[in-house]
Amino acid sequence: xxxxxxxxxxxxxxxxxxxxxxGLFPDVERLRGDRDGDLSALAGRxxxxxxxxxxxxxxxxxxxxxxxxxxxxxYTFVSSGSVYVDHxxxxxxxxxxxxxxxxxxxxxxxxxxxxxxFKALSEEAAETALPGRVxxxxxxxxxxxxDPTNRFTYWxxxxxxxxxxxxxxxxxxPVQLVHARDLADWLLDAAxxxxxxxxxxxxxxxxLTLGETLERLRGSxxxxxxxxxxxxxxxxxAGVEPFQDLPLWLAPTVDPDWxxxxxxxxxRALAAGLRFRPLEETALHTxxxxxxxxxxxxxxxxxxxxxxxxxxxxxxxxxxAWRREAA
Numbered sequence: 001x002x003x004x005x006x007x008x009x010x011x012x013x014x015x016x017x018x019x020x021x022x023g024l025f026p027d028v029e030r031l032r033g034d035r036d037g038d039l040s041a042l043a044g045r046x047x048x049x050x051x052x053x054x055x056x057x058x059x060x061x062x063x064x065x066x067x068x069x070x071x072x073x074x075y076t077f078v079s080s081g082s083v084y085v086d087h088x089x090x091x092x093x094x095x096x097x098x099x100x101x102x103x104x105x106x107x108x109x110x111x112x113x114x115x116x117x118f119k120a121l122s123e124e125a126a127e128t129a130l131p132g133r134v135x136x137x138x139x140x141x142x143x144x145x146x147d148p149t150n151r152f153t154y155w156x157x158x159x160x161x162x163x164x165x166x167x168x169x170x171x172x173x174p175v176q177l178v179h180a181r182d183l184a185d186w187l188l189d190a191a192x193x194x195x196x197x198x199x200x201x202x203x204x205x206x207x208l209t210l211g212e213t214l215e216r217l218r219g220s221x222x223x224x225x226x227x228x229x230x231x232x233x234x235x236x237x238a239g240v241e242p243f244q245d246l247p248l249w250l251a252p253t254v255d256p257d258w259x260x261x262x263x264x265x266x267x268r269a270l271a272a273g274l275r276f277r278p279l280e281e282t283a284l285h286t287x288x289x290x291x292x293x294x295x296x297x298x299x300x301x302x303x304x305x306x307x308x309x310x311x312x313x314x315x316x317x318x319x320x321a322w323r324r325e326a327a
Contacts, residue, residue, distance in 0.1 A: 001051055001053065001184045001187070001188070002014070002024075002025055002028065003181075003184075004181065004184035004185050004188055005184075005188055006025075006028070008188060011029075012025075012028045012029070013029045013030075013031060013047065014028055014029070014030050014031065015030075015031040015032075015041060015042070016030075016032070016033075017032065017033070017034050018032050035054075035055075035060045035063060035064050036060065039064065039067045042067050042068060042071075045071060046071040046072070047068075047071065047072050047073075048072070048073050048074065048191075048192075049073060049074040049075070049076065049191035049192070050064075050068055050072050050074070050075050050076065051076045051078070051187060051188075051191065052064060052065075052075065052077045052078065052126070053078045055077060055078075055122045055126075056107075056109060056115075056118060056119070056122070057118050057121075057122065058118065058121040058122045058124070058125040059107070059125075060122070061077060061122040061125045061126050062126075062128070062129060065125065065126045065129035065130050065134075066129045068130075069129050069130055072130075072133075073133065074133055074134075074191045074194055074196075075126055075130050075133055075134045075135070076134075076135045076136075076137065076190070076191055077122065077123060077126045077134060077135070077136045077137070078137050078139060078187075079119045079120070079122065079123050079136045079137055079138045079139070079198075080115070080116060080119045080139060081138050081139065081140050081200060081202065081261075081264050082112055082115055082116035082119065083098040083099060083116045083117070083119050083120040083123075083138060084096050084097070084098055084099075084116065085097045085098060085099055086260075087258050087259075087260050087261040087263075088256055088257050088258070088259055088260050089259070089260040089263060090260045090262075090263025091260075091263055091265050092200070092263055092264050092265060093200070093265045094138070094197075094198045094199065094200060094265075094268060098116070098117070098120040099113050099116040099117035099120055100117055100120070100121075101114060101117040101118060101121065105117075123136040123198065132196060134196055135187075135190055135191070135195050135196050135197065135199070136197070136198045136199070137183075137187065137199055137201045137269075138198065138199065138200045138201065138264070139183060139201050139202060140176045140177060140178055140200070140201065140202025140203075140262070140264055140266075141176065141177040141178070141202065141248075141262075142177075142178055142180050142183060143178070143179060143180065143282060143286065144179045144180040144181060144282055144285055144289075145180070145181075145285055145286060145288075145289035146180065146289065147180070147286075148307070149307065149308060150247065150307035150308045150309050151243070151247040151248065151308045152177060152247065152248070152282075152286060153286050153290050154247050154307075154308055154309035154310075155213075155214060155217055155247065155248065156217060156221055156286045156287050156290065157287065157290050158222075158225075158309070158310075159214070159217050159218050159221055159222030159225045160221045160225075160287055160291075161225070162222055162224035162225045163224075163225060163226065164225075164226045164228050164319055165222075165225050165226065165227055165228060165315075166228055166230055166235075166310065166315050166318050166319055166322070167214055167227040167228060167229045167230065168210070168229075168230060168232060168235055168240075168242075168246045168249040168251070169229050169230065169231055169232045170210070170232060170252065170253065171209060171210055171211025171212075171229065172209050172210070172211065173209060173210040173249070173250060173252050173259075173262075174207060174208065174209060174210075174260075174262045174263055175208050175209060175210050175212075175213045175248050175262050176202040176203065176204075176208070176263070176264060177202065177203065177248075177282075178201060178202045178203045178276065179277055179281075179282045179285070181277075181285070182203070182274070182275065182276050182277055183201060183274075186201070186269070186272075186273060186274045186275070189273060190272060190273065193273075195272050195273075197268070199266070199268045199269040199272065200264040200265060200266045200268065200269060201266060201269045201274055202264050202266055203266065203276040204276050205266075205270060205276060208279070210248060210249065211229075213279065214227055215227070216279050216280060216283075217279070217280075217283050219280070220279075220280035220283045220284060221283050221284065221287050228319060228322065228323075230318065230322045231322075231325075231326075232251055232252075232253055232254055233253075233254060234321075234322060234325060235251070235318070236251055236254045238318060238321065240310075240318065242254075242255065242258075243308070244306075244308050245308070245309070245310050245314075246309075246310065247308040247309060248262075250262070
C-alpha cells in the first residue's frame with residue numbers, strides 16, 4: 001500500500017506501534033500509537049482517506065473509526081472472504097450469510113470461523129462509525145512480494161527449482177488470488193473516487209483452475225519442472241494437509257464443505273475498476289522477491305507464521321509412494 005501510494009505521489013502517514021521493521025520507509029511520516037488503547041497521535045489531524053489493513057476485532061476498528069470520524073473523507077477496511085458461512089459452492093456474492101460470533105465470545109482467532117466472524121463484525125463497526133464513507137473489501141488470497149504465508153510463493157519457488165513436483169488432483173478445482181500490487185492500486189483509486197460498500201476482491205476476472213495455474217506457473221518460472229499429478233484420496237490418506245502442505249489445494253472431493261472457497265463473485269469490484277495483471281507476471285514478481293533479486297533483506301516483512309509447503313524430503317517420499325501405487 002505504501003509503495004503504491006508513494007508511486008502515485010500521495011502524502012502518506014503511517015500509524016503503528018513501531019515494533020516491526022520501524023526503519024521501513026524512512027521518508028514517510030510516522031505516528032506511534034496502539035489501537036488497543038492509545039490513539040492520541042491522531043488528535044488534531046485530518047486526512048483525505050484511511051486504509052485499515054490490520055483490524056481483526058470490532059473493538060479495534062470501532063475505536064479507530066470513531067477517533068477519525070470527524071477528520072477523514074473515506075475509510076477502507078481490508079476484510080476477508082472468510083466472513084462467509086458457506087464455502088461449498090462457487091459464486092458467493094456479498095449478500096451471502098456471514099459468520100456471527102456468539103455474544104460475549106472471546107476475541108481470539110482460534111478458527112477460520114472466528115476469524116471470519118470478527119472480520120464481519122469489524123465491517124459493521126466501521127460502517128456504524130462512518131456511515132456512507134466505508135469500503136469494506138473482502139479480499140481473497142493476497143499474493144506476491146512480501147507475503148509471509150508462502151501459499152503462492154511455494155509453487156513459484158518449487159517449480160523454479162525444477163525436477164518432479166507433487167501436484168494435487170483434481171486439476172479442475174477452481175483457484176482465486178490477487179496480486180497485492182493490483183489490490184493496492186485499486187484500493188487507492190477507489191478511495192480517491194469515494195467508492196463505498198462491501199465488495200469481494202479477488203481474481204482473475206475469468207475462471208482459473210488449479211491445473212491451469214500450475215501449468216502456467218511452470219511455463220513462466222519452471223520449464224524444467226515436471227508436474228506429477230497425484231490422486232486426491234491418496235494424498236489425504238498419506239496425511240498431506242490441504243492448503244497448508246500443498247497450498248491452493250482444497251481436496252474438494254474429500255472435503256466438499258470447502259470446495260467453493262475459491263469461488264467468490266468479484267463482479268462488483270470489477271465494475272468498480274479492479275483489474276488484474278497476468279498470472280505469469282505475478283509469478284515473476286514473486287520469484288524476484290523470494291530469491292532476493294528485487295528486494296534483498298526485506299523478505300521477512302510480515303508476521304511470523306508457519307510457512308506453507310512440503311518439505312523436500314517429504315515430497316520425495318510422496319513421489320516414490322505415488323509412483324509405486326500408480327504402477
